[in-house]
Amino acid sequence: MNLQDIEKYDLGDFYHTDSDNPVYPGADFTTWKANMASVFGLFEPSLAAGPAPRTQLATRAGKQSVINLTSYNYLGLAQHPEVVQASIEALKAFGTGACGSPMLSGMTVLHRELESSLASFAQREQALLFNSGNAGAIGMISAMLRRGDVAVMDEHSHICLIEGAKLCGAKLQMFAHNDASDLDRILEKNKGCRRVVIIEALYSMHGDFADLASLVPVARNHGVDVVLDEAHSILAVGANGRGAAELYGVEGDVALSYGTFSKAFGNIGAYLAGADEALDYIRFYANTYVFSVALPPAVVAGVKAALEVATRDNDLRVRLHDNADYLRSALHSLGISTGSSNSHIVPIVLGSGRRLLYELTHELREQGLFVAPVDYPSVPEDQLRFRACVTSAHTKSDLDDALNIIEDVVVPRLRARAC
Ligand SMILES: Cc1ncc(COP(=O)(O)O)c(C=O)c1O
Structure with missing residues (x-):
């Protein structure tokens, strides 16, 4: 060597x-x-x-x-027989690729079924599918924020969250890891700007959860909405698999819930779940959604089967x-x-x-x-x-x-x- x-x-x-x-x-x-x-x-x-x-x-x-x-x-779940079988059947019925952006021809009935299953699972009005966790995070953040807005994040946040904020020119403000008083200070300092707090629920390099019970109330006290990235926690934690928000009892105070299919779902892709009013807008302004071919039907069927298996019991x-x-x-x-x-x-x-x-x-x-x-x-x-x-x-x-x-x-x- x-x-x-x-x-x-x-x-x-x-x-x-x-x-x-x-x-x-x-x-x-x-x-x-x-x-x-x-x-x-x-x-x-x-x-x-x-x-x-x-x-x-x-x-x-x-x-x-x-x-x-x-x-x-x-x-x-990547090798669970029901998941694999669902993908095989979709592959036979729909072929390999979606061959179109969701806006034009990429959506199938399977995509619509998955959107609706995810919305009910997340207890939200609507869910939107992305092709990867990385693309989804960049897409949703850059769809929401504009120059002059402030994206507030934990200093341990994943690069795709940071890059989403950079792409749209929003000001990025990081608070000390899991430090609610630092979050409070930063929100106070940026009073008067449009702000959003974006939190990673489970930190992928450290394996510790966000201190949601302390952080979320601070954001809400400032009247600022919280977006939660449950990449590593969705399906994996919470009595019903609804992630760290469920585990820490803050679901009602999280405006948008984001999860990836690349971890506990054993697949690829991501979703954003929230109110119709929010997602009806993001759907048209998330360029990684609008200008990218939709997930392959076989992936979508596998993700839907994984959701069913993982939520059947604990x-x-x-x-x-x-x-x-x-x-x-x-x-x-x-x-x-x-x-x-x-x-x-x-x-x-x-x-x-x-x-x-x-x-x-x-x-x-x-x-x-x-x-x-x-x-x-x-x-x-x-x-x-x-x-x-x-x-x-x-x-x-x-x-x-x-x-x-x-x-x-x-x-x-x-x-x-x-x-
Ligand atoms: C917190 C977080 N968000 C998003 C992503 C990106 O997800 P994907 O690998 O599905 O692109 C990751 C990847 O590990 C992640 O840790």
Whole structure:
């Protein structure tokens, strides 16, 4: 491994490169990337099977069996027989693509059925479908806000929320993570402007929930509406799967509820649910909706089936939370920090040391554990980590095997560093 530059540079250093031609980066980036080949080789791994608890990675040496703690398939629905069957039937009936923007020809009866199922599930008047969580977030925020408006967000917010606000020229104001008094200060400071508070319900790199019980009343006291991004929490938490808003009892104070199909639904796409008055407008001004081909019918049918399976009873969620608690407490007993996680996203926090992060990623994969390395700038430089995603489909034996690998590979390195 030629990792001479590993502690010195990160991707942030090459946002501007030594190049006069924007199509090609400068030699500085190309040289650094070549030096870091063993690190870059860890990203964009190819799975040779589905995102199940035990899957296979395609490697140069062939297929490697691994325990998977990386996929967002929180309820195991990506491979649920009813979900797969629904998609197969839609594929046979409608073919592969929607072949048109929703405004012109991309909607089918399946899309309309899903909109209506989602609206009833979310207990809202209307739901709008997007092709991805990222596109939906950018689309809905840029549809609502204009230059001079203020988007107020938590400092840990996902990049797509930030980019939505930047795209429409709104002023972006970040409050300290989960700090209700800082939110109050920012709303007060921007009094007189049109403001909206956009909150991520469950933080994807830290695994902690937004403190909705404190934050939402502050926004409402200022007369400001709340938009909640439930990307990682919808279906996965709440007695009926209605996400963190249901879990923390704030549904009535959330104006717009946003969720993705890419996590617990085990698919792709997103939805926004809210009042007719709000969505009738956003539908025409969200460019990522209007000017993009609609979701494929087979995806739509799979998402609808996933919604049905996940809301039939609470079994999958109970198993998910039980598995998350099991993994988290076993990691603690190994002396490993899981940071502020209180959900099914369980970070394995290493601290500083990029070299350690990537060396351990290689060793874990060699030992058969597939877990995602998370580097700066996704997390602070002194909080580098692995992000373990638990699912309801993991058995205790999957988790025990993963823990044994972590005990053999990670624990000795952390102990040696502490000495
Ligand atoms: C909070 C949040 N919102 C939106 C997205 C984007 O969703 P998608 O991956 O479906 O594009 C993500 C992705 O992980 C996310 O964490």
